[in-house]
Amino acid sequence: MNEAVVLTPERILEVTEDVLRRFGLAKATVVDVARALDVSHGSVYRHFPSKASLREAVAKRWLDRIDAPLRQIAEEKGPAPARLERWLRTLFAAKRSRVLDDPEMFDTYLTLAREACAAVKCHKDTLTDQVVAILSDGVAQGVFAIDDVKATARAIYDATSRFHHPAHADEWKDADLPARVDATLALLLRGVRA
Amino acid sequence: MNEAVVLTPERILEVTEDVLRRFGLAKATVVDVARALDVSHGSVYRHFPSKASLREAVAKRWLDRIDAPLRQIAEEKGPAPARLERWLRTLFAAKRSRVLDDPEMFDTYLTLAREACAAVKCHKDTLTDQVVAILSDGVAQGVFAIDDVKATARAIYDATSRFHHPAHADEWKDADLPARVDATLALLLRGVRA
Numbered sequence: 589m590n591e592a593v594v595l596t597p598e599r600i601l602e603v604t605e606d607v608l609r610r611f612g613l614a615k616a617t618v619v620d621v622a623r624a625l626d627v628s629h630g631s632v633y634r635h636f637p638s639k640a641s642l643r644e645a646v647a648k649r650w651l652d653r654i655d656a657p658l659r660q661i662a663e664e665k666g667p668a669p670a671r672l673e674r675w676l677r678t679l680f681a682a683k684r685s686r687v688l689d690d691p692e693m694f695d696t697y698l699t700l701a702r703e704a705c706a707a708v709k710c711h712k713d714t715l716t717d718q719v720v721a722i723l724s725d726g727v728a729q730g731v732f733a734i735d736d737v738k739a740t741a742r743a744i745y746d747a748t749s750r751f752h753h754p755a756h757a758d759e760w761k762d763a764d765l766p767a768r769v770d771a772t773l774a775l776l777l778r779g780v781r782a
Numbered sequence: 783m784n785e786a787v788v789l790t791p792e793r794i795l796e797v798t799e800d801v802l803r804r805f806g807l808a809k810a811t812v813v814d815v816a817r818a819l820d821v822s823h824g825s826v827y828r829h830f831p832s833k834a835s836l837r838e839a840v841a842k843r844w845l846d847r848i849d850a851p852l853r854q855i856a857e858e859k860g861p862a863p864a865r866l867e868r869w870l871r872t873l874f875a876a877k878r879s880r881v882l883d884d885p886e887m888f889d890t891y892l893t894l895a896r897e898a899c900a901a902v903k904c905h906k907d908t909l910t911d912q913v914v915a916i917l918s919d920g921v922a923q924g925v926f927a928i929d930d931v932k933a934t935a936r937a938i939y940d941a942t943s944r945f946h947h948p949a950h951a952d953e954w955k956d957a958d959l960p961a962r963v964d965a966t967l968a969l970l971l972r973g974v975r976a
Contacts (some may be wrong), residue, residue: 775970
């Protein structure tokens with residue numbers, strides 16, 4: 589046992605991701621994680637009191653990695669139309685690269701994220717809140733005309749599902765996808781402009 | 783054998799749908815269809831020279847039933863914005879009722895429709911052609927301002943996937959769905975208006 593190295597939650601989560609990658613979601617256990625860290629499983633439980641809390645933390649870490657660059661765009665103060673477009677394109681690219689680069693881990697994370705949805709605020713809600721922020725900025729800047737900002741944010745999220753919802757991932761390599769994305773974004777941006 | 787009743791392609795297709803419903807797609811054979819019709823399987827093959835051609839005809843018949851009311855709206859000559867909205871709502875309702883009323887047969891038809899896609903023109907192309915017709919009417923009426931009618935039609939189809947693509951069928955009973963549909967349609971109609 590190597591308890592000399594400080595066991596941080598971050599270190600446990602890193603190793604848990606490795607273990608999930610090697611053993612798969614169905615087979616990976618807390619004991620596997622402890623063994624990979626060369627600590628007792630009690631040491632892991634000190635930071636994550638249950639397997640469920642560990643799984644939830646892995647999901648949250650994954651979602652935070654997707655969320656961070658989006659949040660940054662949402663919190664900027666530049667012209668809202670360009671930010672809305674950039675936010676959407678960043679979302680599509682994040683989903684696309686994760687699915688295409690590592691489809692198995694994507695499925696694992698997706699399952700964990702769905703489980704965590706009750707505990708962590710659903711990722712989707714976090715994302716639509718960011719669109720609400722951009723739309724509100726655009727209204728304040730006088731470039732967007734929107735009656736119901738919240739409903740419109742949800743509509744923009746729904747209307748771009750084809751490009752960010754994993755159910756459509758098998759189309760994300762299609763040659764015509766960039767043109768379809770452009771056409772949809774142009775339509776939506778026209779739909780909100782003042 | 784009851785060859786007295788005239789064996790029409792329509793009658794064969796009706797009975798084939800019953801047979802598919804009873805035996806499932808994997809198990810149903812042309813012999814089952816002939817037996818249900820009380821004719822020889824040669825009589826079926828006279829109208830449909832292969833199992834593949836029979837399956838294709840079943841798919842086409844199903845798609846035509848979805849398509850007919852939509853085509854009618856596309857071919858009308860009234861104000862385009864109302865027609866576009868009605869066309870989309872009719873599409874959503876058609877998919878929704880088919881999935882919710884009979885999910886197993888929906889899966890069967892969907893598989894057949896995908897198989898038939900190379901032979902019959904893909905249903906999706908037929909549908910976007912109808913949106914092209916409505917958008918073109920709107921431009922002629924001076925109520926829509928659209929640069930690329932074809933790309934915009936595809937974008938409208940993509941942007942409403944959440945409400946017509948079977949991958950999202952598990953949301954179609956959600957209490958907030960009607961409000962989400964309204965918000966998306968309002969956004970898209972604003973996006974094309976002159």
